Amino acid sequence: MGLLNNFLRRKQKKEQLAKIGEKQSAPVLVAKPAGESKAKEVKVKLANHSLAYKILVKPLVTEKSAIAESKNKYSFVVVKSANKNQIKTAIAEVYGVKPLHVNVANMEGRRVRFGKSMGRRNDYKKAIITLPAGKSIDIHSGV
Known part of the structure; x- marks a missing residue:
């Protein structure tokens, strides 16, 4: 079958x-x-409906990513099945800026404790987008 x-x-x-x-x-x-x-x-x-909302989960807001923004590098959590080309087109559609480079890393969820028992956070895929010089995007609005 x-x-x-x-x-x-x-x-x-x-x-x-x-x-x-x-x-x-x-x-x-x-x-x-x-x-x-x-x-x-x-x-x-008819309007071409993009699938960017399915690829980009959320911007990754950490101290490390805030420091990297000064070098035009922005971090996003993306779907595990997304590849670099899909991420690049999704960023271009949502923010209107075409990235120079896309680096991808599979991140393992951290182990955490819930009282006596141990647990684990979810695994995720992280995308680090490098924008051209002079271009920037605002990912911190509303955070």
Whole structure:
């Protein structure tokens, strides 16, 4: 069943992508004066919805990241499955600045105590974004 499910999922994804492609340019009919009976088609591009909200979890606000901001390096917590290209496009879409470099590190959650028992914080992926000289973003507003 595993092979059959994979085949069906691929087929469904292709169908969904085809539907999205059709929605990108939807024709709109414009009415003309009473003398003419033909309607003119005008193509309107729909807004391209980004997935940046799924990739960027939150800005990482620590002493170390605050010091690194003076060197145009900003830290973010990102989804574990995100790669450098996805992070770069998400930053460009949200903040309007294209990063020079993206460094990524998988961080292990720290061990903590809850009374007598030991616990563990969640693992996360950290992205350090380097911006071009003269460019900056504001990630501390509302913190």
